[in-house]
Amino acid sequence: MASTVSPKSAILFYGGFASQAGGAFMHTTTFSAGLRARGWSVTTITLECLPLLVRYLPHIVEKLINVLFPPLGFYYKGRVTKLLYKHFIERKPNDLLVFEDIYLAWNSKNPSVSILHAVWSDNLQAYNLTDHKIDRLKRKEVAAIKNISHEVITVSSRYKNFIEKVHLHNMGIRDLKVVELGLDVNIESLRAAQIEMNGIRSLIYCGSLEARKNVYFMFEVFARILAADPMAALTIVGDGPDREGLKRYSAEHNLNVTFLGRLSHEQVLKELPKHNIYIHTALKESFSFALLEAKLAGLTTCALANLEVPEEFIDLGFETFDPADWSSQILSVEARPDMRDFPDYSIKRMTDHTLSLVSMSDS
Numbered sequence: 001m002a003s004t005v006s007p008k009s010a011i012l013f014y015g016g017f018a019s020q021a022g023g024a025f026m027h028t029t030t031f032s033a034g035l036r037a038r039g040w041s042v043t044t045i046t047l048e049c050l051p052l053l054v055r056y057l058p059h060i061v062e063k064l065i066n067v068l069f070p071p072l073g074f075y076y077k078g079r080v081t082k083l084l085y086k087h088f089i090e091r092k093p094n095d096l097l098v099f100e101d102i103y104l105a106w107n108s109k110n111p112s113v114s115i116l117h118a119v120w121s122d123n124l125q126a127y128n129l130t131d132h133k134i135d136r137l138k139r140k141e142v143a144a145i146k147n148i149s150h151e152v153i154t155v156s157s158r159y160k161n162f163i164e165k166v167h168l169h170n171m172g173i174r175d176l177k178v179v180e181l182g183l184d185v186n187i188e189s190l191r192a193a194q195i196e197m198n199g200i201r202s203l204i205y206c207g208s209l210e211a212r213k214n215v216y217f218m219f220e221v222f223a224r225i226l227a228a229d230p231m232a233a234l235t236i237v238g239d240g241p242d243r244e245g246l247k248r249y250s251a252e253h254n255l256n257v258t259f260l261g262r263l264s265h266e267q268v269l270k271e272l273p274k275h276n277i278y279i280h281t282a283l284k285e286s287f288s289f290a291l292l293e294a295k296l297a298g299l300t301t302c303a304l305a306n307l308e309v310p311e312e313f314i315d316l317g318f319e320t321f322d323p324a325d326w327s328s329q330i331l332s333v334e335a336r337p338d339m340r341d342f343p344d345y346s347i348k349r350m351t352d353h354t355l356s357l358v359s360m361s362d363s
Contacts, residue, residue: 009041010096011089015058015081015104018046022208024100024117026265026289027155030182031098034351045089047081054084071129074120075140078103096358102141105148112150113358116176118159118286122167125283126211126241142171151357153179159286159308177357180310181287182350183296185269187341190297193273194336201225201232201333204275204299206268206290207282209240216242216249217321218281223253224327232256234279237263237271272297276336281321285309292345298336302326312342 014021014028021028032042047055058081066073082104091097097112099105105114121137145152154160154176164173203222207213215236222234234255236246239262250257263271272278278294280303285291291313294301303309305317315337316329343349 008035008039008096009092009094010035010043010098011091012042012044012098012100013085013089013104014044014046014100015078016047018044018048021046023287023289024115026183027115027117027181028100029265030184030347031351031354033184034182034347037348038351045085050084050088054088057084069136070133071120071124071127071137072140075103075137075144082106102144102148102152105144105150105152107147107149111358113354114148114150114152116145116152116154116163118284119163119167122163122284123212125214138168138171142168142173145176146172146174151177153177153354153357155179155181155287156308156310158310162308179350179353179357180345181289181292182345182347183289183292184347185293185296187296190269190273193270194298195274197276201229201277201330202235202275203233203277203279203330204235204237204272204294205279205281206237206263206272206293207280208238209236209242209246211242212283213240213242214281214283214321215246217323218279219246219249219253219255219257220323221279221281221326221330222255222257224323225330226256228327228331233258235260235271235275237261237268268293269297272299275299277302277330277333279303279330281326282307288313292342296342300333300337302330310345 012028012032014025028044032044035042058077061080062073062077065076078101086106091110093110095110097110099114102114102116119141121134121141124134154163157178160176160178164176205218209215225232235258237260247259272294276299278299278301280291280301285307288309291301291303291309295313300315301313302316303314305314305319318326
């Protein structure tokens with residue numbers, strides 16, 4: 001039934017700290033913008049919204065349980081966060097509740113939707129775990145998804161297929177809906193900001209510095225590129241647990257790498273046109289704002305071919321992690337690809353599609 005509240009109101013629940021936000025928080029930001037453009041009142045809830053005495057409890061639970069029963073700590077961190085949000089965050093009966101994680105979701109009479117950006121059992125590359133322990137987490141995740149009475153949305157068709165037909169195959173997972181993420185940038189401004197490279201290969205990566213992103217492999221590829229082209233450069237935008245180790249690796253191997261740290265979205269869009277190749281060596285992705293932004297900025301994008309992201313985000317797709325193959329193909333890149341608009345990935349389209357799945361309208 002369509003809501004008749006005017007202005008309509010929504011509460012977006014994010015399971016981490018805004019100050020340490022990852023890729024899922026970009027959806028919180030963009031979906032908020034899409035709702036506000038339609039006249040909605042939007043409140044974003046993060047761990048900073050909780051009382052100080054309980055604010056860090058989810059992370060404490062995560063660490064304790066991961067010591068005793070790894071990797072279930074990630075699951076229970078989300079469930080504890082859910083309980084705290086239910087207890088401390090005030091909600092009105094007509095508020096739309098948007099859960100930015102399946103682990104946070106609860107059932108209520110409010111119109112609701114949950115976003116499955118990824119499942120933890122698919123993001124454990126930094127841990128040495130047996131299949132039995134990972135399957136234990138998978139079963140918890142499948143049960144959590146089954147118990148959600150409202151729609152569960154994932155962010156790309158390729159990730160939906162992976163989750164349902166590969167990762168959680170034969171575990172009785174419910175059908176997921178797909179709403180690709182949206183992003184609005186000024187294409188003309190990006191075009192105008194492009195710098196003429198004059199034959200110089202300038203590579204850039206934007207994202208977290210962690211095992212899942214496989215940045216050490218990226219540096220191995222770049223070392224080969226640098227050996228063939230001493231003028232080549234690599235810029236790293238982002239932060240994470242691997243940062244200090246990567247800086248040491250770069251210094252020890254005399255790599256021409258610049259670390260810019262974490263930048264705002266606006267700063268990233270100013271930085272991208274200064275480069276001509278976007279390198280993305282991640283082992284896993286479900287959508288990747290970073291690849292989309294690089295395409296919008298007119299860079300040649302390089303990534304694993306079978307990432308669960310829209311195929312049009314990748315110019316050079318690689319079948320394996322062979323540094324010789326990656327470096328030789330990147331060295332063959334001579335010009336920027338044609339600039340594309342990607343209208344199917346707009347914030348308006350994402351917002352309209354999401355609201356249609358929770359039977360909300362502007363009427």
